[in-house]
Amino acid sequence: xxxxxxxxxxxxxxxxxxxxxxxxxTVTTPYGDSxxxxxxxxxxxxxxxIPRHKSGHKIPPHMINYxxxxxxxxxxxxxxxxxxxxxxxxxxxxxxxSLVLPxxxxxxxxRRDKTFFDNEVVHTDFTQPYxxxxxxxxxxxxxxxxxxxxVCTEGPRFETGAEIKMFQILGxxxxxxxxxxxxxxxKEKMMCYSSLCVVTNYSTPLSEDRxxxxxxxxxxxxxxxxIIKIILNxxxxxxxxxxxxxxxxxx
Ligand SMILES: [Zn+2]
Numbered sequence: 117x118x119x120x121x122x123x124x125x126x127x128x129x130x131x132x133x134x135x136x137x138x139x140x141x142t143v144t145t146p147y148g149d150s151x152x153x154x155x156x157x158x159x160x161x162x163x164x165x166i167p168r169h170k171s172g173h174k175i176p177p178h179m180i181n182y183x184x185x186x187x188x189x190x191x192x193x194x195x196x197x198x199x200x201x202x203x204x205x206x207x208x209x210x211x212x213x214s215l216v217l218p219x220x221x222x223x224x225x226x227r228r229d230k231t232f233f234d235n236e237v238v239h240t241d242f243t244q245p246y247x248x249x250x251x252x253x254x255x256x257x258x259x260x261x262x263x264x265x266x267v268c269t270e271g272p273r274f275e276t277g278a279e280i281k282m283f284q285i286l287g288x289x290x291x292x293x294x295x296x297x298x299x300x301x302x303k304e305k306m307m308c309y310s311s312l313c314v315v316t317n318y319s320t321p322l323s324e325d326r327x328x329x330x331x332x333x334x335x336x337x338x339x340x341x342x343i344i345k346i347i348l349n350x351x352x353x354x355x356x357x358x359x360x361x362x363x364x365x366x367x
Contacts, residue, residue: 118162118192118193119162119193119195119196119356119357120155120161120162120163120164120189120192120193120194120195121158121161121162121163121164121194121196121197121198121351121354122163122164122165122166122189122192122194122196122197122198122307123163123164123165123166123197123198123199123200123347124166124168124185124189124197124198124199124200124298125165125166125167125168125200126168126169126199126200126201126202126294126314127169127173127202127294127329127332127333127336128202128314128332128333128335128336128337128340129167129200129336129340129343129344130167130171130172130173131154131165131167132165132344132347132348133154133156133165136156136157136158137156137157138154138155138156139154139155139156140152140153140154140155141153141154141155141192143187143188143191143192145181145183145184145187145188145191146187147181147183147184147187147229148181148184149181149184150184150188151166151181151184151185151187151188152166152170152171153165153166153188153189153192154166155192158348158351158352159351159352161351161352161354161356162193163351164189164192164194166185166188166189168180168185168199168294168298176271176272177271177272177293177294178225178227178228178270178271178272178293180294181229182228182229182297182298182301183229183232183301185298186298186301186302186305186307187232187305189307190305190307194307195306195307195308196247196250196307196308196309196354196358197302197307197308197309197310198250198254198310198312198347198350198351199295199298199299199309199310199311199312200311200312200313200314200343200347201266201292201294201295201311201312201313201314202292202294202313202314202316202332202335202336203216203266203290203291203292203295203313203314203315203316204274204275204290204291204292204315204316204317204318204319204327205289205290205315205317205318205319205322206267206280206283206284206288206289206290206291206319206322207284207289207322208318208322210261210264210289210290210315211315211318212315212316212317212318212335213315213335213338213339214261214315215258215259215260215261215312215313215314215315215339215342215343215346216260216261216264216266216289216290216313216315217246217251217254217255217260217261217262217263217264217310217311217312217313218246218263218264218265218266218289218290218295218311218313219244219245219246219248219251219262219263219264219265220245220246220264220265220266221245221246221265221266221267221268221295221296221299222265222266222267222268222283222286222287222288223268223296223297223300224267224268224269224270225268225269225270225296225297226270227270228270228296228297229297230296230297230300230301231297231300231301231304232301232304232305233304238304238365240300240303240304240365241364241365242300242303244361245299245303246299246309246310246311247308247309247310247360247361247362248361249308249358249360249361249362250308250309250310250350250354251263251310253350253353253354254310254312254346254350256353257345257346257349257350257353258342258345258346258349260312260346264289264290264313265287265288265289265290266288266289266290266291266292266295266311266313267283267286267288267290267291267292268291268292268293268294268295268296269291269292269293270293271293272293274320274327275291275319275320276320277320277321280319280320280321280322281321283319290313290315291319292313295311295313299311303362303365304365306362306363306364306365307362308358308360308362309362312343312346312347314335314336314339314343315335316331316332316335316336317331317332317335
């Protein structure tokens with residue numbers, strides 16, 4: 117089995133492979149969806165890219181088949197994942213255009229398929245919700261805020277002012293709609309998973325302005341080149357043979 121590296125591109129990141137040789141693949145899954153992926157090589161490593169919202173940004177956050185996506189990556193031999201997420205800031209000191217590598221999350225999603233274990237009793241340890249080893253590697257490749265609590269909402273609407281205040285009281289640093297259950301499913305499959313969050317805006321009421329998806333995508337366009345560089349440099353630093361706590365589902 118090839119040990120591949122997986123990249124999940126969020127809003128505004130639909131490819132990282134300009135000018136590279138690609139092999140396109142479709143993986144059928146038992147979760148109701150087939151998944152289209154691109155395979156390519158970086159620094160002699162096998163990499164798989166998947167646009168989370170499908171090409172053309174067709175699928176809204178609450179309708180993404182997260183199980184199919186993670187299953188397809190695992191099927192292709194992926195065991196380390198860098199995923200990008202567009203998020204809003206809950207803190208004055210985390211300005212729009214910051215990049216954050218979260219080290220914890222709070223899950224407010226409610227109608228998504230959140231586990232691979234519906235038919236057996238498996239309680240996955242979440243003392244370390246994201247891979248510490250990958251976070252260390254990525255953090256050395258750019259100006260990134262290392263650590264932070266990612267609050268994930270169901271969407272697709274944006275948050276109210278009262279919800280944002282609640283998230284702040286609970287200790288949230290950034291808020292988005294796509295971080296979960298992806299991180300959970302990857303860990304259930306014993307994959308190393310790190311989220312690279314792009315802060316596109318201040319959340320209400322830190323900002324008086326109305327938030328629009330255009331604003332989110334504009335910031336992604338500004339940050340895209342930097343993000344791709346961080347990802348490609350991190351891939352170069354990621355060993356293919358490694359030992360990690362993520363390889364044990366229960367501690
Ligand atoms: Zn790991």
